[in-house]
Amino acid sequence: MGSSDGKVVAVIMAGGPTKGTRFRPLSLNIPKPLFPLAGQPMVHHPISACKRIPNLAQIYLVGFYEEREFTLYVSSISTELRVPVRYLKEDKPRGSAGGLYNFRDLIMEDNPSHIFLLNCDVCCSFPLPEMLEAHKRYGGMGTILVSKVSAESASQFGELVADPVTNELLHYTEKPETFVSDRINCGVYVFTPDIFTAIQGVSSQRKDRANLRRLSSFEALQSATRNPPSGFVRLDQDILTPFAGKKQLYTYETMDFWEQIKTPGMSLKCSALYLAQFRFTSPNLLASGDGTKNATIIGDVYIHPSAKVHPSAKIGPNVSISANARIGAGVRLISCIILDGVEIMENSVVVHAILGWKSSIGKWSRVQAEGDYNAKLGITILGEAVAVEDEVVVTNSIVLPNKTLNVSVQDEILL
Amino acid sequence: MKALILVGGFGTRLRPLTLSVPKPLVEFANKPMILHQIEALKAVGVTEVVLAINYQPEVMLNFLKEFETKLGITITCSQETEPLGTAGPLALARDKLIDKSGEPFFVLNSDVISEYPFKEMIEFHKAYGGEASIMVTKVDEPSKYGVVVMEESTGQVDKFVEKPKLFVGNKINAGIYLLNPSVLDRIELRPTSIEKEVFPKIAAEKKLYAMVLPGFWMDIGQPRDYVTGLRLYLDSLRKKASTKLAAGSHIVGNVLVHETAKIGEGCLIGPDVAIGPGCVVESGVRLSRCTVMRGVRIKKHACISSSIVGWHSTIGQWARVENMTILGEDVHVCDEIYSNGGVVLPHKEIKSSILKPEIVM
Numbered sequence: 071m072g073s074s075d076g077k078v079v080a081v082i083m084a085g086g087p088t089k090g091t092r093f094r095p096l097s098l099n100i101p102k103p104l105f106p107l108a109g110q111p112m113v114h115h116p117i118s119a120c121k122r123i124p125n126l127a128q129i130y131l132v133g134f135y136e137e138r139e140f141t142l143y144v145s146s147i148s149t150e151l152r153v154p155v156r157y158l159k160e161d162k163p164r165g166s167a168g169g170l171y172n173f174r175d176l177i178m179e180d181n182p183s184h185i186f187l188l189n190c191d192v193c194c195s196f197p198l199p200e201m202l203e204a205h206k207r208y209g210g211m212g213t214i215l216v217s218k219v220s221a222e223s224a225s226q227f228g229e230l231v232a233d234p235v236t237n238e239l240l241h242y243t244e245k246p247e248t249f250v251s252d253r254i255n256c257g258v259y260v261f262t263p264d265i266f267t268a269i270q271g272v273s274s275q276r277k278d279r280a281n282l283r284r285l286s287s288f289e290a291l292q293s294a295t296r297n298p299p300s301g302f303v304r305l306d307q308d309i310l311t312p313f314a315g316k317k318q319l320y321t322y323e324t325m326d327f328w329e330q331i332k333t334p335g336m337s338l339k340c341s342a343l344y345l346a347q348f349r350f351t352s353p354n355l356l357a358s359g360d361g362t363k364n365a366t367i368i369g370d371v372y373i374h375p376s377a378k379v380h381p382s383a384k385i386g387p388n389v390s391i392s393a394n395a396r397i398g399a400g401v402r403l404i405s406c407i408i409l410d411g412v413e414i415m416e417n418s419v420v421v422h423a424i425l426g427w428k429s430s431i432g433k434w435s436r437v438q439a440e441g442d443y444n445a446k447l448g449i450t451i452l453g454e455a456v457a458v459e460d461e462v463v464v465t466n467s468i469v470l471p472n473k474t475l476n477v478s479v480q481d482e483i484l485l
Numbered sequence: 486m487k488a489l490i491l492v493g494g495f496g497t498r499l500r501p502l503t504l505s506v507p508k509p510l511v512e513f514a515n516k517p518m519i520l521h522q523i524e525a526l527k528a529v530g531v532t533e534v535v536l537a538i539n540y541q542p543e544v545m546l547n548f549l550k551e552f553e554t555k556l557g558i559t560i561t562c563s564q565e566t567e568p569l570g571t572a573g574p575l576a577l578a579r580d581k582l583i584d585k586s587g588e589p590f591f592v593l594n595s596d597v598i599s600e601y602p603f604k605e606m607i608e609f610h611k612a613y614g615g616e617a618s619i620m621v622t623k624v625d626e627p628s629k630y631g632v633v634v635m636e637e638s639t640g641q642v643d644k645f646v647e648k649p650k651l652f653v654g655n656k657i658n659a660g661i662y663l664l665n666p667s668v669l670d671r672i673e674l675r676p677t678s679i680e681k682e683v684f685p686k687i688a689a690e691k692k693l694y695a696m697v698l699p700g701f702w703m704d705i706g707q708p709r710d711y712v713t714g715l716r717l718y719l720d721s722l723r724k725k726a727s728t729k730l731a732a733g734s735h736i737v738g739n740v741l742v743h744e745t746a747k748i749g750e751g752c753l754i755g756p757d758v759a760i761g762p763g764c765v766v767e768s769g770v771r772l773s774r775c776t777v778m779r780g781v782r783i784k785k786h787a788c789i790s791s792s793i794v795g796w797h798s799t800i801g802q803w804a805r806v807e808n809m810t811i812l813g814e815d816v817h818v819c820d821e822i823y824s825n826g827g828v829v830l831p832h833k834e835i836k837s838s839i840l841k842p843e844i845v846m
Contacts, residue, residue, distance in 0.1 A: 087832075088815075091830070091832060091833055091846065094830060094846040095846065098504070468846070470497065470500060471495070472494065472495040472497055473497055483844040485498075485500035485501065485828065485844060
């Protein structure tokens with residue numbers, strides 16, 4: 071069904087600055103999609119995955135951020151990957167499906183036969199060409215990427231049930247209170263243009279019901295969140311749940327890693343996952359060294375070409391060092407993200423931390439955390455331009471930008 | 486006459502408020518902090534004010550344009566490219582501070598509020614004939630600050646002791662100076678501390694005099710002192726028999742209500758409350774010892790004490806907000822929620838109670 075040579079358009083949902091406050095304090099300085107994982111902005115990973123889709127015509131990045139925040143990035147990535155990428159700013163919240171519908175004219179300009187929808191803050195191997203092939207075989211309106219997770223964590227996501235033979239989506243519930251299934255929605259979808267008709271259907275149905283509702287004042291007392299405005303269409307509750315079991319939606323399971331990057335702690339975990347993936351897909355991006363001419367490297371490490379690392383330093387595993395950082399003699403870095411322009415002086419130790427742009431770490435100081443990616447203070451985070459003086463220890467803490475620490479702190483948030 | 490106001494850095498102690506607005510523009514008693522000082526300077530004939538800043542000059546410059554015309558005073562910025570401490574900025578702004586008149590110039594720390602007795606200070610400086618005059622104020626806990634050890638009878642300053650462990654005196658540096666232009670010759674353009682490097686030299690030459698500040702004094706650079714400072718400021722307004730203070734059966738003690746704010750029935754407001762422009766206080770609300778910034782809506786039956794509510798936030802019905810709760814811009818506290826000392830960053834919704842002081846990012 072559909073021409074096998076049809077063009078493909080990919081839409082990546084980027085979110086916005088007042089949404090997702092869980093990514094603070096890093097999101098105080100940079101839009102989350104541009105935060106680097108394994109040396110590349112977060113959104114770079116799904117964008118490069120899209121490049122592997124045959125007949126990809128256009129990538130749209132859709133978000134609530136101001137256009138100027140993405141202008142530079144979008145133009146440089148378009149040039150680098152030689153595929154047109156364009157940022158579209160949403161003017162008001164319309165829900166995940168409503169947002170897609172809002173830009174349908176632009177999306178359909180290239181007359182695509184298939185449309186990918188991806189969430190920017192998903193970390194996975196993005197098996198997009200394989201997903202597209204499977205979708206064409208199933209012949210439905212949409213195919214959802216799914217993954218198996220632990221039963222305990224499943225309730226944080228959309229749980230679904232699929233037919234083991236036909237892979238049809240039989241049942242879908244968003245964040246259920248009781249256990250439904252350990253298969254969850256990964257936030258990556260491929261649709262045929264019929265999706266727009268489906269979204270429009272939901273939207274007009276809601277408008278009709280709203281008109282009926284105005285007749286009853288009792289109904290008017292119900293909270294607004296249960297009855298969103300007519301233009302507001304959520305993909306999960308309004309499309310996936312009602313269309314499940316109607317031979318319209320199918321599933322494609324990924325056996326690779328899958329995570330959501332909602333908090334800074336998770337960005338450290340996902341940076342490590344992408345670094346591990348580089349070892350197979352682009353090993354030339356990873357650093358190597360044995361302490362003679364270059365620093366000793368353990369495990370997966372990314373070092374930007376402009377960063378300077380003293381040969382007596384020992385780096386890794388799971389370390390990512392951004393542009394113009396300076397790592398001094400005898401420094402030990404384990405499981406951390408070192409952002410642009412950071413200076414780390416001699417003999418310091420950094421473990422389980424994210425060091426913000428232009429921060430400086432004094433001699434013999436120690437920036438550390440227990441390394442629990444999900445705990446509020448499980449990873450130590452230093453905001454932009456934080457200065458840690460010599461011999462100071464910072465443990466399990468979050469420090470907002472432009473602070474100077476001249477005494478040790480533990481288990482604290484410093485505004 | 487000229488003046489320099491040391492605005493300095495990022496105002497991190499006043500976060501989360503300063504995440505939305507640079508510190509000098511954060512309102513205190515319904516007026517940007519820095520405007521209190523600029524107005525007082527204009528009143529004694531200062532014609533040019535230089536703001537020594539190192540952060541967000543664009544936001545500051547817009548504000549300045551607006552107030553230059555309104556007040557009829559020249560306001561310029563002197564921007565540090567690296568932090569220059571408390572004296573370095575004077576050297577940076579040298580050309581703006583010296584003119585042929587040879588008159589002394591004021592230097593103020595931007596976090597300080599007081600009655601700004603600048604006229605008395607000019608007379609003091611003339612009478613004692615020192616090279617530099619500084620204001621000092623008496624405090625209960627001098628070791629939190631820099632103590633000025635002085636000869637009480639002559640007003641001459643002996644030395645400065647930073648955060649002394651033993652009692653050496655109870656007068657501290659109030660952050661208000663009147664300096665002869667010759668002081669600028671003593672300051673190099675590098676990070677320099679006026680208390681540690683410049684003043685001690687002048688004191689050794691017996692040319693530094695200290696005047697005890699009449700009236701109240703507060704460093705409102707952090708939330709707890711901001712709240713205390715409001716009490717002192719409103720108290721001082723009351724003493725001047727100001728018509729600015731609100732009156733009525735629903736008002737207790739000193740309360741400032743902006744003319745565009747609306748207050749409902751059955752409320753009890755005060756003491757020590759400031760309500761900003763465009764605020765809506767619905768019926769049955771109790772407010773005490775708090776600041777409510779521009780555009781805030783406080784819903785029915787809510788109760789707020791000893792807290793600061795940031796611009797355009799909302800407080801839900803029957804919510805109780807107390808004990809140094811600081812809400813940043815656009816924070817929405819749901820109905821019936823309790824906040825005990827919550828410090829909440831901008832653009833958040835508080836859906837569950839905060840039982841003990843904590844930061845909500």
